[in-house]
Amino acid sequence: MYLGAAAAVWLFGTLSPAAVAWLRQLGAAVVLLAWRRPGRAAWHGRIFWLAALFGMVTAVMNLAFYESIDRLPLGTAVALEFVGPVLIASFGSRSVRDVGALLLVVSGVVLIADVRWAGSTLGVLFALSAAVLWAGYIVLGRKVARGGQGVDGLAVGFAVAAVVLSPLALGTGPVWTSPRLLVLGLGVGVLATVVPYVLDQVVLRRMGQSRFALLLALLPVTATAIGLAVLHQVPTPLEALGILAVVVGLTIRTRDGESGPEPL
Structure with missing residues (x-):
């Protein structure tokens, strides 16, 4: 996912x-439609509308995330984005351990936001918007996975989002005269959307959304490592401390309360 994000920063x-963001959506939709070829049932009724809503939430989430990483280091933006998963992971939690975990995550986000607010207020706002949409992605993604649509639902939803957001294609002019840019742009869709989101569907069919959110705890570390190695983005000491607090907070949350697949 974050190798794809690094490629996006180059673009x-x-x-x-x-x-x-639109090229990413288009690339993902084309690959998934060619691979899955969803049947007629996937394009009608409640199944279609759920997939379409999921696709739109995911596409706008990615758009907000790209606007944030255009203004913030990759690891910083991802850590701020974790407001969304931590809300899902902490939903219904009342234990002292869970409250402590939530406070750690919030403290980490505050540390990062305090560092970046003066330099890029808009970047912080985009990252927090992506966080809210990420929470929606987890909830809707689980419904798509548990509803039997799985990857077919991704294909339908991403195709709908690519069409609805097609006005954004007006900014892609240079791509159509440069095979390198076109391959890189569509490749972002494969790296950052097709591979990780298909794997998400596999995982979401086997566990609840809170436990899934916990599994995301190492993503800020991954993003920071990719940002450092590929984009040469070195976090400040306070940012590094904030990212560490987010990861530790999500990791120490209790894992009880979700024993297996639940019906839709």
Whole structure:
């Protein structure tokens, strides 16, 4: 996912974040439709509308995330995004351990936001918007997975989102005259959407959304490592402390209360 995000940052020098986000959506939709070829049932009724809503929430989440990483280091943006998963992971929690975990995550987010607010208020707001949409992605993604649609639902939802957001394609002009940019843009869709989101569907069919949110705890570390190695983005000491607090908070939360698949 974050190798794809790093590739997207490279594209920001030529294209706007919104244009890159649409190319990502288009690439994912084309690959998934060619692979899965959803039947007629996937394009009608409640199944279709759930997939379409999931696709739109995911696409706008990615758009907000790209706008944030255009203004913030990758690891910082991802840590701020974790407001969404921590809300899901902490939903219904009342134990002292869970309250402590929530406070750690909130403290980490505050540390990061305090560092970045003066430098890029808009970047912080985009990252927090992506966080809210990420919570929606987890809830809706689980419904798609448990409803038997799985990857077919991804294909339908991402195709709908690519069509609805097609006005963003107006910013992709340079891509259509550069095979390198086109391959890189569509490749972001495969790296950052097809592979990780298909794996998410596999995982979400086997566990609840709170436990799934816990499994995301190492993503800020991954993003920071990719940002450092590929984009040469070195976090400040306070940012590093904030990222560590987010990871520890999500990791220490109790794992009780979800024993297996639940019906939709």
